[in-house]
Amino acid sequence: MSKRGDSGATGGLFEAGAPRPLADRLRPRSLGEVVGQEHLLKPDGPLGRMVAARRLASMILWGPPGCGKTTIARLLALSTDLHFEPLSAVFSGVADLRKVFDAARARRAAGQGTLLFIDEIHRFNRSQQDGFLPYVEDGTVTLVGATTENPSFELNAALLSRAQVFVLNRLDDAALEKLLSRAEAEMGRPLPLTPDARSALKAMADGDGRFCLNLCEELFALPVPEDGALLDNNALATAIQRRAPLYDKAQEGHYNLISALHKSLRGSDTDAALYWYARMLEGGEDPRYIARRLTRFAVEDIGMADPNALAQATAAWEAYERLGSPEGELAIAQLVIYLGTAPKSNAGYTAYKSAVRAAKETGSLMPPKHILNAPTKLMKQIGYGKGYEYDHDTADGFSGQNYFPEGMARRAFYQPVERGFEREIKKRQDYWARLRERKAADGDE
Secondary structure: OOOEEEEEEHHOOOOOOOOOHHHHHHHOHHHHHOOHHHHHHOOOOOOHHHHOOOOOOEEEOOOOOOOOOOHHHHHHHHHHOOOOEEEEOOOOOOHHHHHHHHHHHHHHHHOEEEEEEEEEEOOOOOOOOOOOHHHHOOOEEEEEEEEEEOOOHHHOOHHHHOOOEEOOOOOOOOHHHHHHHHHHHHHOOOOOOOOHHHHHHHHOOOOOOOHHHHHHHHHHOOOOOOOOEEOOHHHHHOOOOOOOOOOOOOOOOHHHHHHHHHHHHHOOOOOHHHHHHHHHHHOOOOOHHHHHHHHHHHHHHHHOOOOOHHHHHHHHHHHHHHHHHHHHHHHHHHHHHHHHHHHOOHHHHHHHHHHHHHHHOOOOOOOOOHHHOOOHHHHHHOOOOOOOHHHHHHOOOOOOOOOOOOOOOOOOOOOOOOOOOHHHHHHHHHHHHHHHHHHHHHHHH
């Protein structure tokens, strides 16, 4: 049996002689064998330089599952002669940390450093994270934390200021192909797949190297057909279980995908928007959430350029509520197409924001008296309603009076664009502006 993955002083995961999964047997023995993270590990990469200097800084490894975070941490310890001390934030508490720090202190006195690897470090609460700080600062441990979540949201600022954050990539097709080749070399035979099925296998792995090798192990365990037939896409899907796409509705993946959908629509890339919509559904997102966000898009990014967009959004939302899944999801897909192909304008959104700022700046200015109703004699005496012109009774149907507070200059909040229906609105506004100027000039004469 291959001895790949024996980690020497860093310890192994399986006892000698015990059956070992393929992914463990193929665990890299050196940083040079790690695939997909060359941007960090190459000689002039940040981790490559640290290893060459044999001085590790505390760090956070942030990346998706199966991209090599644990393997890299073990190999960093091996490459710098540090004792590797692994902990999982899921199964460890304060008592476990105290034991680790006491042992690290004693080890340091004997001349050996400790690399404390904490898997899923985001699972530790804020006070537990604060507990690392003194031991990281005085060098008792070199902390290497691994997380699949955005450190900016999940880790203390104090901890982040003492650790460098390195972003690991999901494994691309080239990296996954290297793993497939290694698996075939380890097993001494090729995977029983057609070229298309081989590509489909890599797509099923979804950038996760460990999962990719687990799929390979399932395929190698299948009986070998007597006729040597290879599995095609359909046979592959039947033979192995495809996992759900990586997507956490409560975490960053959720916000990344809705952002991609929103920005694709804003850029009028309807095909990309449909893709991100489908990705969210595949990940288990609630279509009601998507419908709500698309309704917001209709008013924020289309607005009066196509006033029907809002009606389409609310209609699609209601259609989903009445039809449910999966039929109602088609109504939302139709909405995605409508919004993607509609003319875009954020003039209404911008106008509203500007009006809100002006309202805060100007405080409690009263409306001009001529547009105030005067239901009492006293109010008439002090000028309420005096000089008001009823627009319908004017020759143009437009009086041109001032409706802003006295003492406040007229402000143009709404600036329609030359797209869609707003082009017509702009013509109307320009017409009213000319009338207003003419009536103001007539009043000055």
